[in-house]
Amino acid sequence: MNEAVGIExxxxxxxxxxxxxxxxxxxxxxxxxxxxxxxxxxxxxVCTLFNLVNAVLALIVLFTGSYKNMLFxxxxxxxxVIGIVQEIRSKRITDKLSIIAGSKAHVLRDGAEMExxxxxxxxxxxxxxxxxxQVPADAEVxxxxxxxxxxxxxxxxxxxxxxxGDTLMSGSFVNSGTVYARVVHVGxxxxxxxxxxxxxxxxxxxxxxxxxxxGIIKFVSCIMFPVGALLFARDYLSGNxxxxxxxxxxxxxxxGMIPEGLILLTSTVLAVAVxxxxxxxxxxxxxxxxxxxxRVDVLCLDKTGTITTGDMEVxxxxxxxxxxxxxxxxxxxxxxxxxxxxxxxxxxxxNETSRAIAAFFKDAKxxxxxxxxxxPFSSDKKWSGAQLSDGSCYVxxxxxxxxxxxxxxxxxxxxxxxxxxxxxxxxxxxxxxxxGNLQGEPRPLGFVGIRDQIRPTAAETIAFFKDQGVxxxxxxxxxxxxxxxxxxxxxxxxxxxxxDATTLKTESDVERxxxxxxxxxxxxxxxxxQFVLALQKAGRTVxxxxxxxxxxxxxxxxxxxxxxxxxxxxxxNVAQLVLVDNDFASMPKVxxxxxxxxxxxxxxxxxxxVKTLLSIASALLFIAAPWQYPFQPIQMTLIxxxxxxxxxxxxxxxxxxxxxxxxxxxxxIVKSIPGAICSVCCILVANIAGYYLMGLDYGQVSTxxxxxxxWVGCNLVVxxxxxxxxIRAALLAVVVGGTAGACLLMPGVFCIAPxxxxxxxxxxxxxxxxxxxxxxxxxxxEALHAARIRESE
Numbered sequence: 001m002n003e004a005v006g007i008e009x010x011x012x013x014x015x016x017x018x019x020x021x022x023x024x025x026x027x028x029x030x031x032x033x034x035x036x037x038x039x040x041x042x043x044x045x046v047c048t049l050f051n052l053v054n055a056v057l058a059l060i061v062l063f064t065g066s067y068k069n070m071l072f073x074x075x076x077x078x079x080x081v082i083g084i085v086q087e088i089r090s091k092r093i094t095d096k097l098s099i100i101a102g103s104k105a106h107v108l109r110d111g112a113e114m115e116x117x118x119x120x121x122x123x124x125x126x127x128x129x130x131x132x133x134q135v136p137a138d139a140e141v142x143x144x145x146x147x148x149x150x151x152x153x154x155x156x157x158x159x160x161x162x163x164x165g166d167t168l169m170s171g172s173f174v175n176s177g178t179v180y181a182r183v184v185h186v187g188x189x190x191x192x193x194x195x196x197x198x199x200x201x202x203x204x205x206x207x208x209x210x211x212x213x214x215g216i217i218k219f220v221s222c223i224m225f226p227v228g229a230l231l232f233a234r235d236y237l238s239g240n241x242x243x244x245x246x247x248x249x250x251x252x253x254x255x256g257m258i259p260e261g262l263i264l265l266t267s268t269v270l271a272v273a274v275x276x277x278x279x280x281x282x283x284x285x286x287x288x289x290x291x292x293x294x295r296v297d298v299l300c301l302d303k304t305g306t307i308t309t310g311d312m313e314v315x316x317x318x319x320x321x322x323x324x325x326x327x328x329x330x331x332x333x334x335x336x337x338x339x340x341x342x343x344x345x346x347x348x349x350x351n352e353t354s355r356a357i358a359a360f361f362k363d364a365k366x367x368x369x370x371x372x373x374x375x376p377f378s379s380d381k382k383w384s385g386a387q388l389s390d391g392s393c394y395v396x397x398x399x400x401x402x403x404x405x406x407x408x409x410x411x412x413x414x415x416x417x418x419x420x421x422x423x424x425x426x427x428x429x430x431x432x433x434x435x436g437n438l439q440g441e442p443r444p445l446g447f448v449g450i451r452d453q454i455r456p457t458a459a460e461t462i463a464f465f466k467d468q469g470v471x472x473x474x475x476x477x478x479x480x481x482x483x484x485x486x487x488x489x490x491x492x493x494x495x496x497x498x499x500d501a502t503t504l505k506t507e508s509d510v511e512r513x514x515x516x517x518x519x520x521x522x523x524x525x526x527x528x529x530q531f532v533l534a535l536q537k538a539g540r541t542v543x544x545x546x547x548x549x550x551x552x553x554x555x556x557x558x559x560x561x562x563x564x565x566x567x568x569x570x571x572x573n574v575a576q577l578v579l580v581d582n583d584f585a586s587m588p589k590v591x592x593x594x595x596x597x598x599x600x601x602x603x604x605x606x607x608x609x610v611k612t613l614l615s616i617a618s619a620l621l622f623i624a625a626p627w628q629y630p631f632q633p634i635q636m637t638l639i640x641x642x643x644x645x646x647x648x649x650x651x652x653x654x655x656x657x658x659x660x661x662x663x664x665x666x667x668x669i670v671k672s673i674p675g676a677i678c679s680v681c682c683i684l685v686a687n688i689a690g691y692y693l694m695g696l697d698y699g700q701v702s703t704x705x706x707x708x709x710x711w712v713g714c715n716l717v718v719x720x721x722x723x724x725x726x727i728r729a730a731l732l733a734v735v736v737g738g739t740a741g742a743c744l745l746m747p748g749v750f751c752i753a754p755x756x757x758x759x760x761x762x763x764x765x766x767x768x769x770x771x772x773x774x775x776x777x778x779x780x781x782e783a784l785h786a787a788r789i790r791e792s793e
Contacts, residue, residue, distance in 0.1 A: 011126045011142055011180060012108025021122035028121035028137050028186040041087045045080050049217060050258055053224075057251050061633060064244040068749055069251070069633040080264075087271055105136040108180070125183045131176050135168045138190050139181035146177030147351060147377075159351060161378070171548070176351045207288035208295070209601065212665040213263060220257050220612065227616070228254045230623045241628045241698075249629035253622075256615030256636045259608035261645055269601055269652045273593045280589045281580040283565070289576035292560040293587075294594025294660055296543040298535050299465055300528075300554070303476035303483055305547035305564045306584050307462075307490055308452035312352045314360035315421040315449035324409040324444045336426040336446035337361070338369065339394035343386045346371030353424070353450055354384075375436045385432060393432060395442065399425035402442055410444055418481055421449030452486060457585035459490040464588045466493070468659065471540075473518050475528055477550060480521025487519045494518040501527050510534050528554035545584070547571050562587070599656040602664060603720050604648035606671035610716060611636075611644060613676035614709070618683055627687050628698055630705040638750050639706065642738045643713025650731050651720060662789045670785045674777040675716045678770045682708040689762055699753040704763060706752070710739045711767050715774045 013021075021027070058073045104115050106128040113128055118136050121127070127139060129146065147159040150172040159176075162168060168181050170190040228250050236246035270287040277284055284290065304310055317340065319325065319332035326332075344350065344357035345368040354377075361368070375385035375395075383397020399414050400407050402425050407414075410425070417423055425447055430440030462472055472492050476483045480498040487495035494517060501523040504510050510527075511534050513520070523531070528544075532554050535542045544551070544558035547567025555561035555574050563575030564582045572578050579586050615636075622629045661667075683705045690701035717735055721728035743752045755763075 026123040045084045071637045129174045130178045133174045137183045138185035139168045141166050144179035146179045149173045208664045224257045227619045248632050252631040252633045253619040262608040273597050283578040286576040290594040298471045298540045298542045300473045300544045302546040306545045307458045311453040312356035313453045315451045319446040320444045342369045393429045421451040424448050475520045483521040525550040529557045532557040596656045600652040602667045604652040605668045607644045609672035610675035614679045617680045630702045635706045647717045678774045679709045679712045694758045703753040
């Protein structure tokens with residue numbers, strides 16, 4: 001135990017006291033967003049409307065004794081198991097990343113310093129907070145002194161001095177110094193928790209895919225049983241079929257209406273995306289946000305921690321000009337650099353500014369001059385100073401505070417330079433009194449520009465979003481001039497037209513500014529949320545990045561929210577995506593993964609909807625037609641397995657980075673309609689020709705319907721596989737070979753009747769005509785849909 005800890009150890013709790021307070025509910029309970037438990041995942045995958053409907057249909061088939069027609073339940077069980085396995089896998093990876101992204105605290109217990117998870121802190125614990133630590137809970141300083149950065153709470157970057165008796169707010173960072181602070185608030189009592197209480201509520205999922213899938217489920221659920229009852233009554237009461245046969249054909253129609261694999265496919269594809277993104281150190285806290293980010297057309301960026309690293313760097317050193325200059329520019333700059341280096345290197349507890357200056361001069365020749373007396377930075381004075389070994393004295397700080405009334409001599413130059421960086425003045429003074437106050441009139445030497453260190457990949461990442469048609473806005477609580485300068489360096493369009501958000505008084509002011517400008521400074525937390533809501537009101541899909549408590553309300557309001565792992569707990573809790581490596585350059589990977597998921601889902605979903613539309617249309621047709629419904633459940637299982645199930649999963653997991661265009665449901669239906677129309681026409685013609693021209697029985701007509709429907713499905717797989725790759729060619733071979741093999745090797749299982757010569761002739765003609773009709777209709781609808789999308793863009 002070091003000496004400092006030894007001195008303060010008596011302030012801490014004992015293990016027994018901590019356990020008693022934890023049991024009494026005085027712990028800093030973690031209010032973060034948690035993944036579902038394994039039990040919840042199993043329950044949510046098993047107890048679904050689709051599973052219930054299929055289970056009821058299976059029991060009805062069981063009544064007939066035709067067990068092979070219950071084979072569709074194998075698909076349902078496999079779907080459920082796959083969904084559970086994928087989600088559990090995703091959960092485990094997410095939980096591991098959550099631990100990495102999480103924080104811990106150092107506290108004094110039993111006379112020693114120890115590390116604890118944040119939710120193990122109790123009221124009365126004494127936390128040891130050093131430079132760089134985030135305050136885990138509201139606390140009172142009981143020992144030591146520090147300066148804290150409360151920008152995550154307020155958006156202001158000024159450092160606040162804290163001494164014994166002062167309050168530390170949860171979510172702020174210790175910038176310099178070491179303090180011992182007694183926890184006074186825990187859990188929901190904390191300042192940060194109160195600010196983000198609204199944000200910590202679980203936000204509703206904004207997902208076009210989910211909305212469309214739910215709409216399909218409701219539609220099918222509403223019509224399937226009335227249609228099924230009418231179809232059964234038509235088959236059985238008309239005397240066309242026996243009871244068991246009527247039940248099986250009716251169940252077949254209902255099973256066909258259910259896109260049972262589509263929900264599974266969606267969750268599986270998104271779960272796979274979570275696993276892939278985890279390899280890029282991106283924590284996904286909500287599955288459907290992957291889709292949302294891929295559809296975003298406005299990206300709101302917080303400056304600190306997103307465009308910048310959070311560290312500072314020296315931009316330049318410039319000598320004073322005009323009447324204030326007492327000497328040549330070269331001599332003034334040389335003396336200013338000498339003073340800066342000496343002050344920064346002499347600081348025993350440097351803040352971000354001092355560290356940046358020291359780093360700037362680290363390669364300078366010779367040693368920095370010895371400092372005889374150091375005057376530390378004071379938030380009251382707004383400057384720091386040093387007396388060098390030769391007796392010369394210098395100060396560095398805010399020009400207005402250093403020069404006082406003489407500031408007017410440098411005002412014009414200072415305002416010009418402040419547009420590019422945060423400005424500090426270096427001046428020579430006569431000396432310091434015993435209290436550390438300035439003596440004599442300061443003689444200004446030069447200015448040093450301090451700016452946020454821009455991420456090396458920031459410009460490239462912003463250029464990516466611009467190329468993708470995403471409008472980029474920079475929304476920060478910092479000085480608008482500083483924000484503008486940084487935005488210009490990373491290529492944000494319109495960065496020179498910055499807006500001071502304090503001038504936006506009304507909602508109409510905000511809407512006008514958002515329509516024209518891209519850079520906003522002095523933005524308050526509630527204004528950030530107002531910006532997001534105004535953009536959404538204008539019909540935009542908004543993503544928001546941030547790392548502070550002051551960003552949480554905007555993060556929650558956004559369609560997709562992204563936080564940095566190094567940011568506040570509140571921001572991480574509410575965000576849908578957390579960048580564990582704090583690297584904004586990961587965003588294009590998330591967009592690319594979202595595009596792969598959505599584009600492939602759109603393509604695969606059309607396979608499922610063909611069967612749904614076909615089954616609904618056929619059922620309605622056969623209510624009025626004089627023939628028995630031509631399918632049995634086992635035959636729908638055959639069609640589903642080879643022309644829907646296998647192709648959909650293969651196509652859904654392929655690379656695909658195309659830009660998302662149009663609405664999900666429109667894109668899916670356009671590809672589904674040609675297959676459904678051609679399949680229904682084939683079924684209708686097969687029944688007319690089979691019964692009236694060829695004199696076939698029910699089994700033979702049913703066989704023709706099954707094979708023609710499978711053929712149309714193969715044509716859709718062909719169309720969706722263009723352009724062909726080795727994998728897609730192999731997929732098509734499996735689809736055709738699997739269907740043919742099942743019919744030839746197991747005809748009894750799938751109720752496939754032997755072909756007569758007349759059936760072969762009819763099948764060949766019908767297959768050829770349906771293929772021509774399908775491709776012509778597909779291309780026509782696709783062209784019309786593409787034209788409509790272009791008009792809407």
